Amino acid sequence: MIRHWLFAGALLALPFGAVNANDTTAQLAAGGLVLVKNDAVEMQSEDLHLSRSRVQVRYVFRNTSGKDVTLRVAFPMPPIGGPGFFMQDVSIPVDAPANLLGFATRVDGKPVQSEIEQRVFVGDVERTAWLTANHVPLAPHRDEARAALGRLPAAKRAEAVRLGLIDDDGEPAWTLRVTYHWQQRFPAGVPVVVEHGYTPSVGGTVATMLGEAQGDADTAARYCVDAPLLRTLRAASRAGRHYPEQWVDYVLVTGGNWKKPIGRFRLVVDKEAPGDLVSFCGEGVRKIGPTQFEMTKTNWRPDKNLSVLFLIGR
Template sequence: MIRLTSTLATALAVAALLAAAPAPANDTVASMGAGGLVLEKTDGITMLSEDLYLSRDEVRVTYRFLNHTDEAIETIVAFPMPDIEPDWMGSVNGPTPDPMRTLPFITRIDGYSVPTQVEQKAMLDGVDVTRRLQRLGLPLIPYFDSLEGPVSELSEAQIAKLVADGLMESNVHDDGSRSSFGLWTLKTTHYWTQTFYPGEEVRIEHLYVPVVGGTTATGVSRPGDHWPEYDSKYCIDEPVRAAVARRQADGLQMRDSWLDYTLVTGANWSGPIGDFRLVVDKGSEDNVVSFCAEGVRRISPTQFEVRHANFTPTRDLNVLIVQGDRYE
């Protein structure tokens, strides 16, 4: 069942009452400035189409580009991943991977695999703290499960300084163990140099495993301070809450997962996206999913589709999955 509601932008929003799915980003043109990659707008290259598939286990996206000028254009193409925000929780897909080393990210140009470079920055209140963390031997992912081991190698004075400077929260428990998580945001961008020849289409594909944030229990079916944010970010309405409540009444343990996809950089190309297609794969029928979009239709027992012609994205895609777990 799909229910249409209104969004803050007065557009239609869709809350799909099923599923699971993941997310991350959109190709854009960039330049390499002194502070790293700078995303820019180009007037010479058109995005003919974008075909995006989101699931809990993988993200697949295929673009078709056309250089509509009379000259070849060589530029840096950047694929910004969603920010990894401060949180006690790690990825609900399992141990949080390091995007620099273990996070699979495959890029193909016209069917051929090409290597990409990666820029990562740890940002705190607009300040780049990457080098400071690296000097201390700390990973750039701010999650507890990534920091637990490295923080144990620091001195008490170093930990106290990080806490005092607002970089980290750290607590010592009664048994002497310590829990810490970072307060910075990790920004990751994959990029490479691409030549677009005049009048020729270029097909670019990305495939990767998403990092999925979440909670151990859902906040959808109980009142709380975060409901207003949930409502506007994921377009949650009463049918969504009712769907979660029904599953809980049937004995399912419900927990939240958050999936984000950086969509607005698709507006950096010349003109709108000619043909935009999104497929969200719901996974288990025990799950509930809610996200803001227009024109959602169900195309299979597990998948929902959104299609737009001449599409200019105005907001990023945020997906809330309320996952239902059955325990014997």
């Protein structure tokens, strides 16, 4: 057996949604599994089902090298914290220090016990050891971290300020990067089915500007809003009806790390409520049910991420 210890060394810097007003909640972008490029394992298929309440992904991998290999597979959580983080109302769906999306994995139908890597950075400088040595919890968005900072002796608190761990408002200023990872055996020529699911971070605002007189060109471009949808929104606005926006981002480009392009890719976006509207950038999208829309690709290597706009009917 050939054994490789491969890890996605550079953790992904996943983008926040734009935040412009007090009535807006920002979302955190997550995505799929990460593996450094290798010459052994192909992603034969990926089935991605995305809604505001759940992201579920099913992969089929095959090792075509002729020899069994063991690779380290990783799922990076969206980074938490950093400059300006506490100036935003950020959607964190699960109250767990290290698993804020409720991430879980099965391989060939059996649950996987993942290892967890947690690292703290101020800019590009790692400060995990300092926080651990001073008994400060690593999750900057939780009250326990603020309380621990408040208990620091004056000299240690001054040191934390010098290191950039505390900002001018006294808030935690570091970024926490969490990665779930495990070693996965890929037998030669045998399909391996990997499934994972999590609760997405959903951003939103109380009313869309699409269809209003002033418009919103940036949102229209980001989500590929077409003319018929704009006409629907204009008619609703004239009738005094205004749709709230919600957004979910998904990092697709990690699918480019495998041996070959994804053999078969299927995306299903579910708006969940028939009265809601949805828009996202894609080719060949078709409606397959009252609330579901499908896009399929073959031999595909994604080169950009997915952003989905939901407009909430009332």
